[in-house]
Amino acid sequence: MSKTINLTLKVWRQSGPNDKGGFETYSLQNVSTRMSFLEMLDVLNQQLIAEGKRPVEFEHDCREGICGACSLVINGRPHGPNYRTTTCQLHMRHFKDGETIYIEPFRADAFPVVKDLIVDRSAFDRIMAAGGYISVNTGSPQDANNIPVPKPKADKAFDAAECIGCGACVAACPNASAMLFVAAKVSHLSLLPQGEPERERRVRRMIEAMDAEGFGHCTNTGACSIECPKAIPQEFINRLNREFLRASFITEITDD
Amino acid sequence: MNTIARVFSYSVGRKLIMAATGLFLIIFLVEHLIGNFLLLKGDGGAAFIEYSASMVHNLLIRIVEILLFAAIVVHVIDGFALFLSGRQKRSQRYAVRNKSASWTSRNMIVTGTVILIFLVVHFYTFFVPYRVIGTDATIYDLVIEAFSNPYYTAFYVLAFLFLGLHLKHAFISSLQTLGLRHLKYDRLLQIIGTLYAVFVPAGYALIAIYIYLKTA
Numbered sequence A: 001m002s003k004t005i006n007l008t009l010k011v012w013r014q015s016g017p018n019d020k021g022g023f024e025t026y027s028l029q030n031v032s033t034r035m036s037f038l039e040m041l042d043v044l045n046q047q048l049i050a051e052g053k054r055p056v057e058f059e060h061d062c063r064e065g066i067c068g069a070c071s072l073v074i075n076g077r078p079h080g081p082n083y084r085t086t087t088c089q090l091h092m093r094h095f096k097d098g099e100t101i102y103i104e105p106f107r108a109d110a111f112p113v114v115k116d117l118i119v120d121r122s123a124f125d126r127i128m129a130a131g132g133y134i135s136v137n138t139g140s141p142q143d144a145n146n147i148p149v150p151k152p153k154a155d156k157a158f159d160a161a162e163c164i165g166c167g168a169c170v171a172a173c174p175n176a177s178a179m180l181f182v183a184a185k186v187s188h189l190s191l192l193p194q195g196e197p198e199r200e201r202r203v204r205r206m207i208e209a210m211d212a213e214g215f216g217h218c219t220n221t222g223a224c225s226i227e228c229p230k231a232i233p234q235e236f237i238n239r240l241n242r243e244f245l246r247a248s249f250i251t252e253i254t255d256d
Numbered sequence B: 001m002n003t004i005a006r007v008f009s010y011s012v013g014r015k016l017i018m019a020a021t022g023l024f025l026i027i028f029l030v031e032h033l034i035g036n037f038l039l040l041k042g043d044g045g046a047a048f049i050e051y052s053a054s055m056v057h058n059l060l061i062r063i064v065e066i067l068l069f070a071a072i073v074v075h076v077i078d079g080f081a082l083f084l085s086g087r088q089k090r091s092q093r094y095a096v097r098n099k100s101a102s103w104t105s106r107n108m109i110v111t112g113t114v115i116l117i118f119l120v121v122h123f124y125t126f127f128v129p130y131r132v133i134g135t136d137a138t139i140y141d142l143v144i145e146a147f148s149n150p151y152y153t154a155f156y157v158l159a160f161l162f163l164g165l166h167l168k169h170a171f172i173s174s175l176q177t178l179g180l181r182h183l184k185y186d187r188l189l190q191i192i193g194t195l196y197a198v199f200v201p202a203g204y205a206l207i208a209i210y211i212y213l214k215t216a
């Protein structure tokens, strides 16, 4: 059954990177509980446009929970109150009539605000460029079974590969650490034979890039895994630390 | 840069130092507690006095003692430094704070600072008169004198409550930092961590309460 609710929204507005920014309060009536959170913001923006005001800028792309473009910290929680859910997949039925909702951008100095709720997450791209890849020569495809991969390892690598690079882990972390993201990427490739040749230099370079981009250190609080829309577990942070120790102290012959 | 210097310049390497010094302190706490149990013997402190003296005269223990001081100093300095640098990574704070993670994991600096204050008082009560200034009183006399004071005992018990809270997160966290958690026996490690965080501080606190009740 379709129901509607009335909401008070406290939305972070910031006209540009150098603007100080602040909260604006909006009241939104008759919001269908069948809407997604982003559709609710679309409705708010229609209302603002009708009033001749500047609409709220926010990021989105797929709206089906797979691209990692949407963000937002909703009442203190990256991607909102639901476990394993991106903001675009969050629906208004999880909010109460008359509720006040705080909407803030992902906050980290490494993710500077571009405008309103949009932050620049290109720091993640630079971490990926530092080592989050495998080097292969292009050409005709290999036979699919040329490189055997044990099923449990393939499954585990796939669990890590679920990371959509959204940055909610950074937003949730008290130190704005990117450990969970880097852990997912490093684990994904180090579990597979294709990732083996660059295994040591990958972990070192990605950690170096993570520090250089201004992300904090990891205190193992676990907030990242709780807020991660893909529920990437702490297990991978353990694995990242192990990969780092292995590359630093155990492997003798490395390519950097 | 050589490999070792490079490793410890990374955030991940800095955490290795926290974890290693913390784990060292975790092991030390067990040894210290076992020694303290001698206070319960009811022999007027003879066994405890002998034990303390044997520690002072053992070269190996003296070396470990220096490592222990070093571990505390490094752990405290790195703890504060990491805390401050972590805060600086988000200069614009959230209006609504995230409380998803456990209280203990979010407040390591708070519980750690209480432990630090305790350590200063603890050294002042026992180490300074016994080892630095020198006193006619035996180490057992110092213990009895300290814990006959209800305020001292209450402060001591409270400090160990905070130690327990620190350890609740610290134990499994240090294993994760060192990459020592393991999917096949993670549950066991978590149980050991929780048991340690409850029973070791409780042991210290109960000995203090026992002495207070006996002398009161």
Ligand code: HEM
Residues within 6 Å of the ligand: A218, A219, A220, B015, B018, B019, B021, B022, B023, B025, B026, B029, B075, B076, B079, B080, B082, B083, B108, B109, B111, B112, B113, B115, B116, B166, B169, B170, B171, B173, B174, B175, B177, B178
């Ligand atoms: C006997 C006392 C202590 C023990 C056994 C202990 C043990 C530990 C352990 C095992 C960790 C986990 C390290 C990791 O996450 O890898 C830790 C973290 C921490 N300790 Fe202690 N600690 C003690 C005293 C202190 C004191 C006096 C301070 C004073 C500031 C302190 C501050 C911290 C902080 C801030 C962290 C979190 C570090 C981070 O992840 O950012 N600790 N402690």
Ligand code: SF4
Residues within 6 Å of the ligand: A162, A163, A164, A165, A166, A167, A168, A169, A170, A180, A181, A184, A224, A227, A228, A229, A230, A231, A232
């Ligand atoms: S680990 Fe989770 S929260 Fe972090 S970037 Fe990947 S999907 Fe987003």
Ligand code: FES
Residues within 6 Å of the ligand: A059, A060, A061, A062, A063, A064, A065, A066, A067, A068, A069, A070, A086, A087, A088, A089
């Ligand atoms: S818009 Fe693609 S994950 Fe939300």
